[in-house]
Amino acid sequence: MLKSTDCLGNSDPSYEIPAAQAARTPKLDRTIELRLRDLRLPMRHAFTIALGTTTVQHNLLVELQQDGMKGYGEGASSHAYHAFTADSMRAALEAARPQIEHESLDDPSTLWDRLLPVLGHNRFALCALDQAAHDLWGKLRGAPVWKRWGLELRNLPLSNYTLGIDPIEKMVAKMKEFDGWPIYKIKLGTPDDLAVVRELRRHTDAVFRIDANTAWSVEQTLALAPELKTLGVEFIEQPLKADDWEEMRRVFRECPLPVFADESCLVEEDVPRCAGFFHGINIKLTKAGGLMPARRMIARARELGLRVMVGCMNESSVGISAIGQLLPLLDYVDMDGAVLIARISPPVYTWTRVARFFLTRMATESGCWILLNEPAHPRNRSHQPLGYHCRGDGRGGLAGADVSLGRAAKRAGACVDHRDSAGEHPRGADGIASLRIRRRLAGAAGHPAAALPRQYS
Ligand code: MG
Numbered sequence: 001m002l003k004s005t006d007c008l009g010n011s012d013p014s015y016e017i018p019a020a021q022a023a024r025t026p027k028l029d030r031t032i033e034l035r036l037r038d039l040r041l042p043m044r045h046a047f048t049i050a051l052g053t054t055t056v057q058h059n060l061l062v063e064l065q066q067d068g069m070k071g072y073g074e075g076a077s078s079h080a081y082h083a084f085t086a087d088s089m090r091a092a093l094e095a096a097r098p099q100i101e102h103e104s105l106d107d108p109s110t111l112w113d114r115l116l117p118v119l120g121h122n123r124f125a126l127c128a129l130d131q132a133a134h135d136l137w138g139k140l141r142g143a144p145v146w147k148r149w150g151l152e153l154r155n156l157p158l159s160n161y162t163l164g165i166d167p168i169e170k171m172v173a174k175m176k177e178f179d180g181w182p183i184y185k186i187k188l189g190t191p192d193d194l195a196v197v198r199e200l201r202r203h204t205d206a207v208f209r210i211d212a213n214t215a216w217s218v219e220q221t222l223a224l225a226p227e228l229k230t231l232g233v234e235f236i237e238q239p240l241k242a243d244d245w246e247e248m249r250r251v252f253r254e255c256p257l258p259v260f261a262d263e264s265c266l267v268e269e270d271v272p273r274c275a276g277f278f279h280g281i282n283i284k285l286t287k288a289g290g291l292m293p294a295r296r297m298i299a300r301a302r303e304l305g306l307r308v309m310v311g312c313m314n315e316s317s318v319g320i321s322a323i324g325q326l327l328p329l330l331d332y333v334d335m336d337g338a339v340l341i342a343r344i345s346p347p348v349y350t351w352t353r354v355a356r357f358f359l360t361r362m363a364t365e366s367g368c369w370i371l372l373n374e375p376a377h378p379r380n381r382s383h384q385p386l387g388y389h390c391r392g393d394g395r396g397g398l399a400g401a402d403v404s405l406g407r408a409a410k411r412a413g414a415c416v417d418h419r420d421s422a423g424e425h426p427r428g429a430d431g432i433a434s435l436r437i438r439r440r441l442a443g444a445a446g447h448p449a450a451a452l453p454r455q456y457s
Pocket of ligand 1: 238263282
């Protein structure tokens with residue numbers, strides 16, 4: 001057996017590679033090639049949070065190529081972090097190109113440590129590179145990243161769907177566009193905050209989460225929280241400014257709802273600081289610098305008794321697929337970024353489609369299961385190219401994914417019915433097959449998702 005340790009320094013038997021398997025690992029061309037591409041992703045709806053509005057999301061796509069295989073990662077800009085634009089990420093990666101292209105992909109976690117000195121000043125760029133390294137690492141070895149980490153597909157949390165700030169009637173309309181989603185995350189930070197939640201509650205029984213994106217004061221938080229609790233809110237994310245620690249301690253003690261850190265918890269060093277001030281943390285790969293530090297943050301949060309959520313930026317399925325690798329480690333997840341991006345052609349997504357998208361691919365694909373609209377590598381010949389939700393030219397779609405997922409569903413033995421949950425007839429395979437797979441996975445793991453409402457089956 002070849003011993004292997006994970007990024008946490010643990011020597012886990014599940015990481016040991018049988019000698020026979022190691023012998024089958026192909027000899028690789030060690031040359032890594034870095035490619036960078038701009039992604040300009042039109043949003044489905046203008047997306048407003050307390051810190052700004054996005055209509056077109058400008059991200060950076062990172063591609064690493066070795067031995068004819070390609071791994072992908074995504075750096076997503078955000079109103080909350082103005083210094084990290086797609087241009088600044090590109091500049092940081094170009095400056096580090098000589099080192100990146102002479103690195104080894106034997107272990108993405110040690111690669112991250114080696115690149116920290118040259119990319120640590122731009123964690124968003126480091127994140128995109130780390131995602132691409134993990135994706136390529138898994139693809140070269142023919143295994144999903146979660147499996148390489150020794151994880152199992154158990155206790156997978158459901159993602160919320162996020163409603164950006166808008167007039168109340170538009171927020172209701174946006175929620176109805178994704179009617180039946182089990183959890184909605186509501187962005188707040190206006191004088192109408194309570195009225196928004198009251199009105200949304202009139203139209204759904206779903207769980208609510210609130211994200212104030214630093215817009216509230218202590219007094220506002222404590223005044224709003226009791227009624228928010230009666231309205232079915234699960235927790236409040238980042239009510240106060242990121243460095244309002246003393247005020248946050250009071251909220252932590254007096255607020256009837258759990259509070260989660262987002263803007264107050266960016267990197268590994270912030271996790272212990274949150275204990276005693278927040279009940280949980282929302283880790284984002286972009287803030288932290290990728291999958292490797294995110295895993296260490298999760299482990300540290302567990303030691304401190306903090307609940308763990310992983311969230312996303314406005315990013316395509318490239319970044320979202322990387323988040324998916326962490327699902328078995330999480331209490332909560334917000335991975336709807338790719339759904340917030342515009343689609344040009346019908347059918348409209350249902351949440352079963354998202355479940356299908358993540359879970360069927362997660363169970364069957366290698367790497368972070370990221371493929372683009374390009375000819376498939378021979379090793380992935382069984383899978384049609386997966387389009388990320390919107391291509392850089394603004395024309396997007398999931399035609400490739402539909403075909404691919406239909407095949408994945410059939411391989412998993414699912415009964416494929418060519419309708420989605422709304423009774424529509426999408427291209428290729430359907431959403432029902434995915435949910436049946438989901439039920440099967442969840443049922444095998446004893447997860448409550450196995451008992452989802454019948455209207456989605
Ligand atoms: Mg947030």
